[in-house]
Amino acid sequence: MIRLALHGGAGDPAPGAANDQPEHRAALARIAAEGLAWLKQGRSAVDVVERVVELLEDCPLFNAGIGAVLNADGVPExxxxxxxxxxxxxxxVTGVSRSRSPVRLARAVMERSPHVLFAGLGAEALGRELGLPEVDPGYFIIEERVRQLEQARRTGSIVLDHDAAFGTVGAVARDARGHLAASTSTGGLTNKRPGRVGDTPILGAGTYADDRSAAVSCTGTGECFIRAAAGFQIHARITYAGQDLKSAAQAALDDVREQNGRGGLIAIDRDGNVVLPFNSHLMYRAWVEADGVVRVGLGPD
Known part of the structure; x- marks a missing residue:
């Protein structure tokens, strides 16, 4: 009973912006198809979510890896x-600028260190010690993100992403053996203060997986997802309150909204149910359910 879902961020486009974006749809479909192929080959859920997120990091359409937004100093964190x-x-990992693939570095932290979370120079030093590929920070910077930073500086604003969309990427999967995994990656906020950390690297907030309940990856106003402990809240509602996945995910997202948070999440439970709720105008997403068909969505329909 393999299942897969992935997202490329959620948000509210600027007035006049196109709601249907064929490039984004094509990228999501292509990446989901590769993830599905890996699941069909018997690969583990962890392998699949790492691979899917790495492909999303390599796609400049989304706010992660190549094309990530820039902080107030003009640096990708x-x-x-x-x-x-x-x-x-x-x-x-948080605040890295030289690791070729932040999600690969995060997996190395999980499997090749006794720790859970590394930051900045320490994270990059660990990656170097473990032989993971490094790049110059300029590798991640594209012209569009420079333009967005310049605009944010002129207005003195901190912007979640282009056209007010939250471009965090993530994936959740259930493999053929019934195991769950989740992964998330982001560049954060345009013009953010250096050192700011959102929900993405925090287990139980933006990323969570437990075979007893569900795998969850969130995108949106990171501070609000942290305060809601969104990922763990879904687990707790399923495990301790006996809620189904749909109810638990919606309740967690409602909690985020109560704090004026916007965004969405993707989740798969131990029984293979898939949900993709969001309270923003759009959420870039692709998913595979029981029929094995890759579906792609942007808006609520």
Whole structure:
């Protein structure tokens, strides 16, 4: 009973912006198809969510890896996390600018260190020690993100992403053995203060997986998802309150909204149910349910 869902962020486009974006749809469909192929080959949920998120990091259409937004100093500060539902092992990194793939570094934290979360220079030093590829920070910077930063500086604003969309990427999967995994990666906020950390690398907030309940990846106003402990809240509602996945996910998202948070999440439970709720205008998403068909969505329909 393999299942897969992925997202490329959620948000509210600027007035006049196109709601239907064929490039984004095509990228989501292509990446979902590769993830589905890996699941059909018997690959583990952890392998699949890492691979899917790495492909999203390599796509400049989304706010993660190449094309990530820039902080107030004009530098990309990248965050990522991954969690294995079999053991609740997890790894996260925050504020990295040289790791070629933040999600690969997060998995290395999970599997090749005794720790859970590394930040900045320490995270990059660990990646170097483990032989993971490094790049110059300029590798991640594209012209559009420079333009967005300049605009944000002129207005003195901190912007979640282009056209007010939240471009965090993530994936959740259930493999053929019934195991769950989740992963998330982001560049954060345009013009953010250096050192700001959102929900993405925090297990239990933006990323969570537990075979007893569900795998969850969130996107949106990170501070509000942290305050809601969104990922763990869904687990707790399923495990301790006996709620189904749809009810638990919606309740967690309602909690985020109560704090004036916007965004959405993707989740798969232990029984293979898939939900993709959001309270913003759009959420870039693709998913595979029981019929094995890759579906792509942007708006509420």
């Amino acid at each position: 990248l965050d990522a996390a991954i969690m294995d539902g079999r053991s609740r092992a997890g790894g996260g």
